[in-house]
Structure formats: C-alpha cells, structure tokens
Amino acid sequence: MTQPIETLRTATGxxxxxxxxxxxxxIYQIYPRSYSDSNGDGIGDLPGIVSRLGHLARLGVDAVWLSxxxxxxxxxxxxxxADYRDVDPQFGTLADADALIEMAHGHGIRIIVDLVPNHxxxxxxxxxxxxxxAPGSPERALFHFRDGRGEHGExxxxxxQSMFEGPAWTRVTEADxxxxQWYLHLFDTSQPDWNWADERVRDDFRTTLRFWLDRGVDGFRVDVCDALVKADGLPDWPxxxxxxxxxxxxxxPPMWDQEGIHEIFRDWREVLDEYEGTRILCAEAWLPPERTARIVRPGEMHQAFNFAYLEQAWDAGDIRTTIETSLAANDAVGAPTTWVLSNHDVxxxxxxxxxxxxVDLEAGVGRDDPQPDRPLGLRRARAATALMLALPGSVYLxxxxxxxxxxxxxxxxxxRQDPVWxxxxxAIRGRDGSRVPLPWEPGEPSFGFSSVPAADTWLPQPEYYGEYAVALQDGDPLSTLSLYREALVLRxxxxxxxxxxxxxxxxxxxxIAxxxxxxEVLANVSGAEVRLPAGSEILLASDxxxxxxxxxxxxxxVWFTPGE
Incomplete structure (x- = not known):
C-alpha cells in the first residue's frame, strides 16, 4: 500500500x-461572482479570491483563469x-486586481484573464x-450596422440566429x-459584435492586451475567438x-471559423512574445479537433479548449476515439492537447x-424535469476526472x-439570470445551475461563501450544498477534494x-486502458469487472x-504499477 502523499504545494513564486x-x-477556472465574497453583498469579488488562494495552492493548480x-x-x-481596462466596483478595484496577481504569483500560481473580443x-x-x-458614420463602422431587408427595411x-435564441439582429431607433438600421449580435441584444475589419478595433484590443500584460497577467482565455471575422457580405445560413x-x-458557417481569424491570432501572439516569460493565449472555439488544431499552429495561440472531449457521453468507445483524434490533430501542429469536463457554460x-x-449541455434542468442520479453522477465524475488527469497535455478544471x-x-x-431563459x-433554462456560489463551511450562512453574513447570494444555494463544503471534505481521505489533491500531486x-x-x-x-x-491507467466505463494483475500497486483509485x-x-x- 502506498504511503499518504503530501499535498501541500511547495512552489514559491x-x-x-x-x-x-x-x-x-x-488551470483552474474561477467564476468571480460565485467563488468567495469578502464584503457580504452576496457577490464574489477579487479580495474574496485572494482570501482563498491557500485552497488553490493546496489543491496544486498551476494557474487560475478568471472569468x-x-x-x-x-x-x-x-x-x-463595458470597459476592458478596469474592474467592476462589485468585484473590487484595479489595486485589488494587482494584489491578486502579485499574491497568486507568490503561491506559484499564474493568472489568466478573460478576453471578450467578439462583442x-x-x-x-x-x-x-x-x-x-448617423448611418454610414465612422462610429457605426466599429460594429456591424446594416440596412434591413423588405420594402421599408423592416x-x-x-x-x-442568436446563440441565445431569436434573431441575431436588433433594429435601432434613429435620432429623428x-x-x-439593424446591428448584429450573435448573442444577447445587449452584446453588439465588433467589426474586426476596422483597424481601430484591432488597435484598441492591442492596447487592452498590453494593459493587462503590463500588470503581470500570464495570459488570456479568448472568448468566442472563432467568430471574430464574418464572411464577406454576411450571407444567409439556414x-x-x-x-x-x-x-x-x-x-x-459564415459567422464561424473564417480564415481571417488567424491573422488576428498571429498579431496577438507577437504582442505576447514581447514580454518576459511565456504569456499564453487559450482559444474558446466550439470546433472539431482538426479545425481547432489550426488555431494552435506555430505563431498563433498556445492552447484551445477541447470541446469535443467535453461533449462526450460516458461511453468508452467514444471517449477513446476522441482522445485519439485530439492527440493526433494537436501532435500534427506541435501543440499540446487540452482536456476539460466542466465550465461555466455547461x-x-x-x-x-x-x-x-x-444531454444538452447548455439547456439547463428545472425542478419539473427528470433529475440526475446524484450518487451515480458523482461516481462517474470521479472516474472521468481520474482518467482525464492521466492524459498528456494541459487540463482545465x-x-x-x-x-x-x-x-x-x-x-x-x-x-434565473441567464439571458437565454x-x-x-x-423554453431553455440555461446555465445558472453551474454558477451557484460555492460552499466553504457547512452550516454557516451562505455556507461560508460570504465572509460576513449576507442576506442572499446572487443565485440561491440549495440546502444540500452544505454536504459538499470544503471544510467538511478537508480531512476526509475518501472525499472528492482529497482525490483531486492527490491526483494532481501524482500527476x-x-x-x-x-x-x-x-x-x-x-x-x-x-x-479504457x-x-x-x-x-497503467484503467477506466472501467461500462464493462464487466476487471481484475488487476497480481502484484500490482494501486497509486490512485477513483472510488x-x-x-x-x-x-x-x-x-x-485506477492508476497502478503492474506486478512483475
């Protein structure tokens, strides 16, 4: 039997x-509104994240991506x-952002921030x-304003169509x-798409990159990066x-993965390469592995999320095929494969x-819908995570x-607050179910999410969340938290x-073996029991x-070393 592994991180700086x-x-994703609240308003904030850096250090992550x-x-x-170069007061100040970057670095944890360049x-x-x-003005040229069709442009x-349902166009009322005219928004009406054919847009985002790089961030996760360039003429796509x-x-599709996006990525890479160390770009692009790999060719982005892997059902054949396809596509361009099972959108x-x-990853589930089998889901999730953490490449949690x-x-x-609702x-409940504030302490108001008692958290926490609290799992060697800590140390x-x-x-x-x-790694997804070789030593077991x-x-x- 292996001895317990020391799980405290040793990196300093x-x-x-x-x-x-x-x-x-x-790399560990933090959704700031839901991580930790320092002032009792029920909304997570940057000082709250600073207060929990010890949790991340002990977990053993290398970097944090902040939504x-x-x-x-x-x-x-x-x-x-509304402003790419400031901090919303509900989250803190620029000084708080600077303190977070500095203190995370002191723990040996890098900081990646979200870049939202499509809209x-x-x-x-x-x-x-x-x-x-007015129509035709330089101001409107920064976005996609167009005259409507029909006799009166109606x-x-x-x-x-919008990714959040309904038309991707909204008509404006002119000054008179x-x-x-109409403006394009691939997402909510409140999110107009930038026109990346205008050099002023490109210049402004270069300024944004340098603003955060100068403050010490280690990279950017790039939201909806494959939608920046639209096909000429904006043709119909039924x-x-x-x-x-x-x-x-x-x-x-004329709104996704157009060839012109690669010029933008190469330009950004040149900006990041001006800085000491390696500052990275990670692409959010819902594309198959062979298309995603084009984004991480030399001189473009460093990483891209592997959504083909995230979308897989708990099926051994499908999972193995996606692993093979993903590794082959990324190996062909000399880039590491990434692996991810959850995020704020699914x-x-x-x-x-x-x-x-x-299941529909983004549709959400309501009280009247068929409910998941929670014990079965957790057992499979632990097995899926242990499988993922044994794969070569980078991992997002x-x-x-x-x-x-x-x-x-x-x-x-x-x-509910997701605009798709x-x-x-x-008809679609959306993504709020994955964004509910975290439980830190069992039995405490807001389960310790707020450092001082808050009237309400911005999304309500269910009573059963207390069963998952960090403090409750901290000393339990069989807890999911202990499994993650040990797996990351072993990895x-x-x-x-x-x-x-x-x-x-x-x-x-x-x-899957x-x-x-x-x-050796053996994941029994749905097969008959498999006996390990005689003399094997088990290093990690999801159960x-x-x-x-x-x-x-x-x-x-299970991860194990085979017997002689």
Missing amino acids: IDPADTDWWRDAV PFYPSPQRDGGYDV CSWDHPAFRAALAA LPPNDW GTPG HATHGVVTPIDGRM MRHASRYGYDGR YQGEELGLPDVTDLPDDK ERSGH RALGLGDGELEWVPGSPEGV FRRGRI GDREPGRSVGRDTT
Missing part, C-alpha cells in the same frame, strides 16, 4: 525561465463588457456613440425617432450553429453523468468540481502531463479502494 509551463499545466471581472451591466454574467456591452462608450451617430439583414460547429457541404459533469446517454458539486437542477425559475420564452510527480500514451491491447469492451511510462488484487468495477478508474 513564478519562474519566468519556465517557458513551457503551459504545455502540461493544470470577466470588468465593468459590465451583467446581462450575460460579465461577458457583456461588448451596449453600455460600452463606443457603441453608445454608434447609436447616436426585416433583418440576413437569417442569422424613425426606425433605422442551418443550426449550436454546439461543435462542423462544415456543411464543405463550407463553414452542466457540471457530476450531474450530466447522472443521466445515461447524451472548473471551480467546485474538486468538491464533486452537482449542477443545481432545482433552482427556482424566478431566480427570457430570450427563449422560458506532477509522475510527469503525466508530458510524454506519450500507449494503448493496452485487448482491453475488454467498455474499458493505457500506459503512461511505468504506470478510494486501494486493496491489492482488487477487481475494478464499472464507473471506476
């Missing part, structure tokens, strides 16, 4: 000479940015100026009170564009694995998954983020059972 840190990094904390009316959870808020000064200006300029976007009849994997088969947090699938509908006419000690993966031949149906150097000679049942992953 950032080594700028470690230029390859991103290739095998474990937007910029000034915003919060119609889309901060992804409607801004309708409160952004540039869009307000565009609304006040129809949208094309048939594009008459119905006027096809759905939700989920991973693939070509139809040999063509990509149902947490501890809940979606509580269903059999595929989402806050709370280290606690085994489920989605809040019984959130009251009158508390209203835009869909209450680093064994160098699992680097190197090759070798499939074990003859694996039974429903089982591969070698990583001297260890906590390290008994020598054990059999591995379904929904379980």
Whole structure:
C-alpha cells in the first residue's frame, strides 16, 4: 500500500525561465461572482479570491483563469463588457486586481484573464456613440450596422440566429425617432459584435492586451475567438450553429471559423512574445479537433479548449476515439492537447453523468424535469476526472468540481439570470445551475461563501450544498477534494502531463486502458469487472479502494504499477 502523499504545494513564486509551463499545466477556472465574497453583498469579488488562494495552492493548480471581472451591466454574467481596462466596483478595484496577481504569483500560481473580443456591452462608450451617430458614420463602422431587408427595411439583414435564441439582429431607433438600421449580435441584444475589419478595433484590443500584460497577467482565455471575422457580405445560413460547429457541404458557417481569424491570432501572439516569460493565449472555439488544431499552429495561440472531449457521453468507445483524434490533430501542429469536463457554460459533469446517454449541455434542468442520479453522477465524475488527469497535455478544471458539486437542477425559475431563459420564452433554462456560489463551511450562512453574513447570494444555494463544503471534505481521505489533491500531486510527480500514451491491447469492451511510462491507467466505463494483475500497486483509485488484487468495477478508474 502506498504511503499518504503530501499535498501541500511547495512552489514559491513564478519562474519566468519556465517557458513551457503551459504545455502540461493544470488551470483552474474561477467564476468571480460565485467563488468567495469578502464584503457580504452576496457577490464574489477579487479580495474574496485572494482570501482563498491557500485552497488553490493546496489543491496544486498551476494557474487560475478568471472569468470577466470588468465593468459590465451583467446581462450575460460579465461577458457583456463595458470597459476592458478596469474592474467592476462589485468585484473590487484595479489595486485589488494587482494584489491578486502579485499574491497568486507568490503561491506559484499564474493568472489568466478573460478576453471578450467578439462583442461588448451596449453600455460600452463606443457603441453608445454608434447609436447616436448617423448611418454610414465612422462610429457605426466599429460594429456591424446594416440596412434591413423588405420594402421599408423592416426585416433583418440576413437569417442569422442568436446563440441565445431569436434573431441575431436588433433594429435601432434613429435620432429623428424613425426606425433605422439593424446591428448584429450573435448573442444577447445587449452584446453588439465588433467589426474586426476596422483597424481601430484591432488597435484598441492591442492596447487592452498590453494593459493587462503590463500588470503581470500570464495570459488570456479568448472568448468566442472563432467568430471574430464574418464572411464577406454576411450571407444567409439556414442551418443550426449550436454546439461543435462542423462544415456543411464543405463550407463553414459564415459567422464561424473564417480564415481571417488567424491573422488576428498571429498579431496577438507577437504582442505576447514581447514580454518576459511565456504569456499564453487559450482559444474558446466550439470546433472539431482538426479545425481547432489550426488555431494552435506555430505563431498563433498556445492552447484551445477541447470541446469535443467535453461533449462526450460516458461511453468508452467514444471517449477513446476522441482522445485519439485530439492527440493526433494537436501532435500534427506541435501543440499540446487540452482536456476539460466542466465550465461555466455547461452542466457540471457530476450531474450530466447522472443521466445515461447524451444531454444538452447548455439547456439547463428545472425542478419539473427528470433529475440526475446524484450518487451515480458523482461516481462517474470521479472516474472521468481520474482518467482525464492521466492524459498528456494541459487540463482545465472548473471551480467546485474538486468538491464533486452537482449542477443545481432545482433552482427556482424566478431566480434565473441567464439571458437565454427570457430570450427563449422560458423554453431553455440555461446555465445558472453551474454558477451557484460555492460552499466553504457547512452550516454557516451562505455556507461560508460570504465572509460576513449576507442576506442572499446572487443565485440561491440549495440546502444540500452544505454536504459538499470544503471544510467538511478537508480531512476526509475518501472525499472528492482529497482525490483531486492527490491526483494532481501524482500527476506532477509522475510527469503525466508530458510524454506519450500507449494503448493496452485487448482491453475488454467498455474499458479504457493505457500506459503512461511505468504506470497503467484503467477506466472501467461500462464493462464487466476487471481484475488487476497480481502484484500490482494501486497509486490512485477513483472510488478510494486501494486493496491489492482488487477487481475494478464499472464507473471506476485506477492508476497502478503492474506486478512483475
């Protein structure tokens, strides 16, 4: 039996000479509104994150990605940015951001911030100026303003649909009170798309990059990066564009993955390469692996989220195929593959694995819908995480998954804030269930989310969240938190983020088995029990059972060294 592994992080400070840190990094996403509240207003903030850096250091992550904390009316959870170079007062100040960067670096944790370049808020000064200006003006040229179709311009300029349901166009009222032009918004009405064909937009975002790089950030996660360039003429596209976007009849949709995006990425890479150390770009692009790999070619972005992997159901054959396809696509361009199971836009994997088969990742679940099997979902989620952390490349974790947090699938509908809820006419509940504030202490007001008692958290926490609190799991060697801590320590000690993966031949149906150097990984997804070789030493087991000679049942992953 292996001895307990010391899980306290030993890194002290950032080594700028470690230029390859991103290739095998474990990066932890923080959704600031829901992480930790320092002032009792029920909303998470930057000082709250600072107060919890010890948790992240002990967890053993290499970097933190912060979802937007910029000034915003919060119609889309901060992804409607009104000022890219400041901090929203509800989250703190620029001084708080500077302190967070400095203190995280002191813990050996890098900071990655969100860049939202496809669209801004309708409160952004540039869009307000565009609304006040005349058709054809330089102010409107920063966005996609077009005359409408129909006899009186009463129809949208094309048939594009918003990712949040409904038309992707909204008509404005001109200064003289008459119905006027339409503006493009691939998301909410309050999020007008920038026109990246205008050099002023490119110049302004270069300024934004340097603003945060000068403050010491270590990179950017780039939101909706594959939508920046639209096809000339904005042609109609009568096809759905939700989920991973693939070509139809040999063509990509005119609003996604156009060739011109790569020029922008190369320009940004040159900016980042001006700075000491390696500052990285990570792409959010819902594309298949072979298209995503084009974004991480030399001289472009460093990483791209592997959404094909995130979308997989709990099925051994599909998971293995996606691993093979992902590694091959990224190896071809010399980039590491990333792995991710949850984020702020999708149902947490501890809940979606509580269903059999595929689920709609972004639709949300309400009180009257079929509910996930919570124990089954957690068992599978632990097994899926242990499998993922043994793969070569970089890993992204989402806050709370280290606690085994489920989605809040019984959130009251009158508390929902995701714009898709209203835009869909209450047909799609959306993503709020994955954004509920974290539980830190059992039994405390707001489960310790607020450092001082708050009347309400911005999204209500269910009573059962207390069962998942950090303090409750901290001393339990069988807890999900302990599993994550130990897995991250082992991953680093064994160098699992680097190197090759070798499939074990003859694996039974429903089982995934591969070698990583001297260890083997066996994930029994849905197969019959598999007995480990005699003399094997179990290093990690998703179900906590390290008994020598054990059999591995379904929904379980083990890391082990084979016997002689």
